Each structure stands twice: as C-alpha cells, then as structure tokens.
Amino acid sequence: MTSADLREKYLKFFEKKGHKIIPSASLVLENDPSTLFVSAGMQPLVPYLLGQQHSAGTRLVNVQKCIRTGDIDEVGDTFHHTFFEMLGNWSLGDYFKQESIPWSFEFLTRELDISPDKLSVSVFAGDGDAPRDEEAAELWKSVGIPAARIYYFGKEDNWWAAGATGPCGPDTEIFYDVTGKPCSPDCRPGDNCGRYFEIWNNVFMVYNRRDDGTLEELPKKNVDTGMGLERTIAVLNGLNDNYKSDLFLPIINKIEEVTGKKYEENIKPLRRIADHIRASVFIISDSVEPSNMARGYVLRRLVRRALRFLHKLEAESQTVLKIAESVIDNYSPIYPELKANSEHILKVLGEEEKKFEEPINDLELYKQDLQAAIEYQLIKKIGTDRVPILSKPGIASGKYVFENYQSYGVPPDLAQDIVEELGIKFDEKELEQAMVEHQEKSRTASVGMFKGGLATTGETETKYHTATHLLQAALRHVLGDHVHQMGSNITSERLRFDFSNPKALSSQEIELISELVNQKIVEDLLVTREVISKDKALAEGTLAFFKEKYPDEVLVYTIGNPGGEWFSKELCGGPHVGHTGEIGRVTITKEESAGMGVRRIYIKIA
Numbered sequence: 001m002t003s004a005d006l007r008e009k010y011l012k013f014f015e016k017k018g019h020k021i022i023p024s025a026s027l028v029l030e031n032d033p034s035t036l037f038v039s040a041g042m043q044p045l046v047p048y049l050l051g052q053q054h055s056a057g058t059r060l061v062n063v064q065k066c067i068r069t070g071d072i073d074e075v076g077d078t079f080h081h082t083f084f085e086m087l088g089n090w091s092l093g094d095y096f097k098q099e100s101i102p103w104s105f106e107f108l109t110r111e112l113d114i115s116p117d118k119l120s121v122s123v124f125a126g127d128g129d130a131p132r133d134e135e136a137a138e139l140w141k142s143v144g145i146p147a148a149r150i151y152y153f154g155k156e157d158n159w160w161a162a163g164a165t166g167p168c169g170p171d172t173e174i175f176y177d178v179t180g181k182p183c184s185p186d187c188r189p190g191d192n193c194g195r196y197f198e199i200w201n202n203v204f205m206v207y208n209r210r211d212d213g214t215l216e217e218l219p220k221k222n223v224d225t226g227m228g229l230e231r232t233i234a235v236l237n238g239l240n241d242n243y244k245s246d247l248f249l250p251i252i253n254k255i256e257e258v259t260g261k262k263y264e265e266n267i268k269p270l271r272r273i274a275d276h277i278r279a280s281v282f283i284i285s286d287s288v289e290p291s292n293m294a295r296g297y298v299l300r301r302l303v304r305r306a307l308r309f310l311h312k313l314e315a316e317s318q319t320v321l322k323i324a325e326s327v328i329d330n331y332s333p334i335y336p337e338l339k340a341n342s343e344h345i346l347k348v349l350g351e352e353e354k355k356f357e358e359p360i361n362d363l364e365l366y367k368q369d370l371q372a373a374i375e376y377q378l379i380k381k382i383g384t385d386r387v388p389i390l391s392k393p394g395i396a397s398g399k400y401v402f403e404n405y406q407s408y409g410v411p412p413d414l415a416q417d418i419v420e421e422l423g424i425k426f427d428e429k430e431l432e433q434a435m436v437e438h439q440e441k442s443r444t445a446s447v448g449m450f451k452g453g454l455a456t457t458g459e460t461e462t463k464y465h466t467a468t469h470l471l472q473a474a475l476r477h478v479l480g481d482h483v484h485q486m487g488s489n490i491t492s493e494r495l496r497f498d499f500s501n502p503k504a505l506s507s508q509e510i511e512l513i514s515e516l517v518n519q520k521i522v523e524d525l526l527v528t529r530e531v532i533s534k535d536k537a538l539a540e541g542t543l544a545f546f547k548e549k550y551p552d553e554v555l556v557y558t559i560g561n562p563g564g565e566w567f568s569k570e571l572c573g574g575p576h577v578g579h580t581g582e583i584g585r586v587t588i589t590k591e592e593s594a595g596m597g598v599r600r601i602y603i604k605i606a
C-alpha cells in the first residue's frame with residue numbers, strides 16, 4: 001500500500017461515517033503564541049474541543065502536518081522524526097467510545113487488512129483524576145481482542161494532553177505486534193523493545209486542565225484520535241525502517257545520488273539529512289525564516305544539523321537544494337503549497353548555507369582539536385590562550401565552546417553534538433556560567449532566548465522594560481497567580497505584553513491594574529539587581545519566563561526591598577531604570593485576545 005492510498009482510505013472511511021474532511025492547518029498557529037509548532041492534529045482544534053462550534057460540524061477528519069522537536073536527538077533510528085503527518089478523526093461532543101473503538105478496529109482489520117491477532121491495546125488504569133476505563137476494555141473485548149492483550153496502564157502511558165493546561169483525558173492505544181516474540185517475560189506494549197509499534201491513539205477528551213492544575217469536566221465529551229502516517233505505512237508494508245517507505249525513499253535515493261554515499265553504509269547521517277531537510281522545507285513553506293529566536297531558531301538548528309551531516313559526507317556546497325527539491329517533488333501532489341513556494345524555500349536554504357559556511361569550518365576545526373586533545377591527553381595545551389579545550393580529562397570545556405561561539409559563531413548545540421560523537425562529556429554548567437558572566441558584562445542581553453522583544457535599549461526602552469515587570473506583578477495581584485508572561489515586545493512607542501488568562505479583562509480590572517502600576521511608580525521604588533542561584537531565586541517566588549531555560553546562576557531584578565517587602569522579582573537580563581519614578585505615568589491603551597487563553601495588553605508611557 002502506498003502512503004497516498006493510506007491517506008485516502010482513512011479520509012474516505014471516516015467520511016462514510018459522517019465526518020467532514022478538513023484541510024491540514026499550517027504548522028504555525030498565528031493566534032496561539034504559546035506553541036511553537038503544531039505537534040498534534042488536535043492542536044488547531046483546541047477551541048472546538050473546549051466547546052466552541054466548528055463550522056464543519058461535530059465529526060471531523062484530516063491529515064495534519066506536525067513538528068515535534070523534543071525527539072531531535074532520537075532522529076537517526078528507524079522511526080523518530082521531527083516532521084510527521086498525523087491521520088486524525090474527531091468527535092466534538094458527538095459520538096464517544098462506543099463508536100470510536102469499533103470504528104478503529106473496523107478500519108484496521110477490514111480496510112487495512114491487519115489480522116486482529118496482530119493487535120494489542122492499552123487502556124487507562126484509573127487514578128484520583130479519572131476512573132479505570134473498564135468501558136473501553138469491554139468494547140475491545142466485544143470486537144474480539146482477548147483480555148490477555150488488553151493492558152491497563154497509568155497516566156504515563158494512557159493519558160493525553162497537548163500541554164500543561166487545556167483539554168485532556170484518558171486514552172486507549174493500539175499496538176501492532178511486529179515480531180510476535182517477547183523481549184523478556186515482562187515484555188509489554190509501550191516498552192519500546194521493538195516488538196510493539198503504537199499505531200493509533202484514541203483520546204477521550206472529557207477534561208480541561210485549568211491554569212491552577214485542577215481538572216474540570218468539559219461541557220461535552222470529545223474523541224481525539226491520531227495515527228502516525230510514517231509508522232503505519234511502514235508496518236503495513238512489512239518494513240522495519242520508516243525511511244524505506246515511499247514517504248522517504250525518493251529522498252534517500254536523491255541523497256545517495258548527490259553525495260555518492262550508500263544508505264546502508266551511512267544509515268544514521270542519511271536518515272538525519274532526510275528528516276531535517278524534509279522538516280525544514282515544510283517549516284519554511286509555512287512562512288518561518290531562520291533566526292536566533294523561537295521558531296526561527298528551531299528551523300536554523302534543523303538546517304544547520306543537516307548541513308553539517310552533508311559536510312561530513314563531503315557533499316558539494318548547495319547540495320542541500322537538490323535534496324530539498326526531491327522533498328518538494330515527493331510531497332507536492334499532497335501539499336501543493338510546496339511547489340508554489342519552492343523558489344522561496346530554495347532561496348532561504350541557499351542563503352542559510354552561505355551564512356553557515358564559516359562556522360561549519362570552525363566547527364570541523366573544533367572537532368580536530370578536540371580529537372587531538374583527547375588522543376594525546378593534551379589537556380592544558382590545546383585551546384585559546386586563556387581557556388583549554390578540555391576542562392578535565394574526558395570533559396569538554398563549556399567556556400571554550402562559549403568563546404568559540406563569541407569569536408566565530410560556532411553554535412554551542414552543534415559543538416555539543418561533536419562532543420557526543422567523540423564519546424566524551426560536555427561541561428554544560430560551565431557554558432551556562434560563561435553565558436551569565438557575559439550577560440553581566442554586557443548588561444543588555446536577555447537571559448532566555450525566548451524573553452526577547454528588546455531590540456535596542458535606549459532610555460525609553462529601558463523604562464518600558466521596567467514597566468513590563470510592574471505590569472506582570474500588577475496583573476498577578478489583580479487577576480491571580482495563574483497569570484504568566486507569554487511574550488513581550490518593546491518599541492520606543494509602546495509595550496506589547498502577552499499573558500495567560502482564560503478570559504477578557506473587564507474595564508474595572510483594567511483600571512485596577514493601571515492604577516496599581518502607577519501607584520508603584522509614584523512610590524518611586526528601588527530597582528536592584530543581584531546574581532543568585534536559580535533554586536534560591538525560584539524559592540523566593542521570583543518569576544521566570546521558562547524555568548528550564550535558565551542557567552544555575554541567574555540575574556534577578558527586584559522592585560522594592562529585595563530582602564523585605566518587594567512588589568516584583570523576576571529573572572531577567574535587564575537593563576532597568578534605577579527607581580520606578582523614572583518611568584512616568586503609564587496608560588493601558590488596548591486589551592485584546594492573542595489566541596486561546598492568551599490576552600494581550602498595550603501600554604504607553606506618557
């Protein structure tokens with residue numbers, strides 16, 4: 001069966017069951033700044049799962065483009081990908097388990113001709129949040145799955161949520177038994193031993209997780225299912241390698257042709273090149289440009305990793321374009337936008353390669369130096385005048401990598417790839433420390449790459465920057481502690497601030513917030529800066545934008561008395577005014593929606 005057949009069979013099957021076919025959404029959801037890329041078919045449907053009416057009705061089906069970068073390091077094995085397609089069908093408060101489970105079984109066994117003996121399933125074992133899903137188990141038994149192949153697992157396996165908050169619920173997963181042979185007496189679906197492949201996940205989305213972490217029942221019971229196209233097509237064709245299916249084969253063949261290297265002899269690099277270029281083509285087509293921030297950074301990282309693997313295979317420059325063309329050719333029949341955007345896609349990739357030429361050469365130099373240092377145990381001898389390349393035997397110096405980045409633009413994440421390739425460890429703490437010290441010196445850089453929004457730091461921008469902290473603290477005082485910064489943007493004209501909040505603000509709330517900010521300005525509070533450990537900072541209630549992105553030692557800005565009564569404490573790179581009185585009066589000029597559960601406020605300084 002071809003992938004085109006599978007997509008079509010899936011859509012037709014559910015169309016016959018009353019579903020409307022909807023197109024794949026873009027990988028980038030413009031009105032949802034909280035997600036970088038769509039990572040599941042349900043994500044563009046969140047408002048409808050929460051209760052809003054969908055114009056196509058209550059039964060939907062589609063094939064959705066998805067990106068998951070969490071697994072980037074796994075790419076190179078037979079089945080992990082950064083880009084993938086998800087076949088999904090949804091009930092928005094329409095049918096439920098009684099229909100969903102028999103339909104899945106019917107599709108797999110009748111339409112795809114999978115023998116029922118090959119199928120095992122798992123269901124939710126139950127906990128304080130939701131009961132044991134005997135209903136799903138009974139339904140599986142009624143279609144013919146014996147009790148011995150029905151497994152009960154907890155939240156880790158059988159609960160699905162797209163994020164920390166939002167719609168979620170227990171699920172039932174369907175596995176295909178590839179080998180029929182247990183890896184051990186405890187062999188079970190989900191243990192990733194290579195026997196069972198998860199091909200479909202049916203989520204019974206009946207809850208919403210609120211910002212405070214508690215669950216509420218949704219007004220209607222939904223079903224959200226997802227089947228990975230790459231995996232399923234490989235399984236159906238008896239392939240033990242997704243890259244051998246028609247989704248990848250023409251791309252792999254092209255890479256072999258343009259590099260002159262055989263797949264079987266260069267399996268991992270060829271898989272990574274194919275995966276990363278395929279993902280990059282789709283991301284660029286959905287209007288993302290390489291940059292050092294957020295989505296653009298993910299794209300840059302994918303392109304640069306692919307380029308580096310090509311470089312290692314001694315590919316000629318601009319080879320990436322030929323591979324990208326094969327991706328466009330292979331996918332345009334299904335995604336015509338790729339053909340339409342092909343000129344732009346190739347231009348972006350070509351320019352990115354040119355920008356990366358020097359760093360990639362420096363990266364290779366780094367590798368050679370590192371290799372020599374390991375081989376000859378020249379710990380102190382190789383490196384710059386001040387920093388050796390190895391900080392201890394078997395440990396690559398983070399400080400050295402930082403200096404290399406500062407001087408030559410060699411990206412630290414790629415340097416880390418090299419360290420891993422050479423089988424030694426990387427001193428990540430030292431890299432973070434070097435970054436903090438650098439920020440200390442420059443005082444203008446922002447701590448987290450997502451913090452952003454502060455292009456230039458003139459006097460006015462600095463005032464707006466401190467006003468941002470006052471605003472966030474005031475929002476939390478008035479609306480509650482669920483408020484978190486989702487993004488900000490400062491110009492010399494205004495501050496734009498995005499934050500989590502389930503509903504629009506009332507005019508009274510807006511007034512209270514602006515009064516509180518202005519009161520703190522009139523009080524002329526002291527703004528102080530200190531470097532403390534991240535743990536201490538968080539224990540003191542310091543606000544962090546994305547906790548995990550910060551180094552161990554962090555810069556904290558306090559408005560008020562740092563050791564006594566303070567109004568705001570935030571992890572931040574600065575710069576800020578010395579006293580809040582310097583800001584002047586602020587006015588909230590606008591409050592609007594910025595996507596599901598996200599509000600946006602504009603502020604002007606008079």
Ligand code: SER
Nearest residue numbers: 040042201224225226
């Ligand atoms: N949202 C679920 C998943 O991604 C089912 O589609 O697995």
